[in-house]
Every structure is written in C-alpha cells, then in structure tokens.
Amino acid sequence: MSNPTSSDDLARRLARLEAIEAIKQLKARYLTACDQKQVEVMRGCFPDETMVIDYGPVGSFSHRDQLVDLYQKFACNEHVMDIHLGGNPQIEIIDDNHARGSWCLHFFQIHSAAKTVLQLGGYYADEYRRDNGQWVISSSRFQPYATELLDLEEGLHKIKFVGRQLAKFG
Numbered sequence: 001m002s003n004p005t006s007s008d009d010l011a012r013r014l015a016r017l018e019a020i021e022a023i024k025q026l027k028a029r030y031l032t033a034c035d036q037k038q039v040e041v042m043r044g045c046f047p048d049e050t051m052v053i054d055y056g057p058v059g060s061f062s063h064r065d066q067l068v069d070l071y072q073k074f075a076c077n078e079h080v081m082d083i084h085l086g087g088n089p090q091i092e093i094i095d096d097n098h099a100r101g102s103w104c105l106h107f108f109q110i111h112s113a114a115k116t117v118l119q120l121g122g123y124y125a126d127e128y129r130r131d132n133g134q135w136v137i138s139s140s141r142f143q144p145y146a147t148e149l150l151d152l153e154e155g156l157h158k159i160k161f162v163g164r165q166l167a168k169f170g
Contacts, residue, residue: 020091022135023099023128030137031084031105037076043068047129047136054141056122079113086124097130105142116160117150 026045033041046053046064053061061067075082084107091101107120127139149161 015096016093019093019096019099019130019135023091023101024089026128026135026137027086027089027101027103027126031086034071034075034084035082039068039072039076042071045137046140047131047138052139052141056142056144058142077113079111081110081112083108099128099135101126101128115152117152117157119146119148120144121146 030042030045032038033045043064046067048064050062051064053064053067055061055067059067059070061070074080084105086103086105088104089101090103091099093099101124103124103126105120105122105124107118107122109118109120110116111118122142122144125141125143126137128135129138130136144164147161147163148159151158151160
C-alpha cells in the first residue's frame, strides 16, 4: 500500500530540485552571454518590465534595456575580453513561482585599448520569478568585495587600484 503523503512529498522535493537547477542554468546562461557578447540571450534572462538591477559601480537600472545598452556601449567590442565566473550558489525556493539566491562572482577583464586588467570579486543577491514556465532574474544586486585594476604599460604592470570598490563605471 502506498502512502499518498510520501508521493506528494517526493513530487514537491523533485519540483524544488528542478527549480534550483533551472535557476542555476539561468545564471550560467546570463554570465556566459555576458562573456560571449550575446546581447539577446543576456536580455532574455530578465523580464521585460520595471525592476531593480543594482550593479554598484557599473550602475543601477530600472529596466533590462538600460543595462543592455550600457553593456553594448562598453563591452561589445574587440578590445574587451571578459570572464564571469559565478559560484557558491545558495538558492531558496519561496513558492512554485518565486525564489531568491546569492552567488559569488569572480570577474576578469582584459581591455586591450585601455591597456588594463581588472579583477573583481563580489556577491550577487538575486530574486527569481517563473514567467510562462521559465525562470527569469526579477531583481539583481551586486556588491563588490575585492577589486584590482592593473595598468599594462609597455611590459610594465602598474597597480592602478586595489581595494573594495572602484568609483562609478563609465
């Protein structure tokens, strides 16, 4: 004889694990799209509505298109090579359609025109929502923790900044 409570519990646990994995894939898709200059993939990770995106020195935005516009202006060229490495995800499922999570980020950038190398570490605090069966990032805040900016002049590496956070970007 099967216990209906056990199968219901198993179904809830499975749905929770599937949601967590979908959110991990969403964040990975976003970070990879940033690296590979895939603007439409990046845009698709957020809902098309007013929201909160606060990326500290990069800027604060109330709509995904504002973030995408800045990204295209400063990062989508042959001089900027980025690597976004997200890790240590901690995902909390609130209900069937809402979740929140935190991630650490290691960001590495070579800017050949500016002759700089930037390394940045920090933490994301995200909120997620399921829209039409797909998870999106409904809110994202980034807090820098450690920053290093190097100047690469003619074979010489010169430290331009080391600390918690650079001044506003752009």
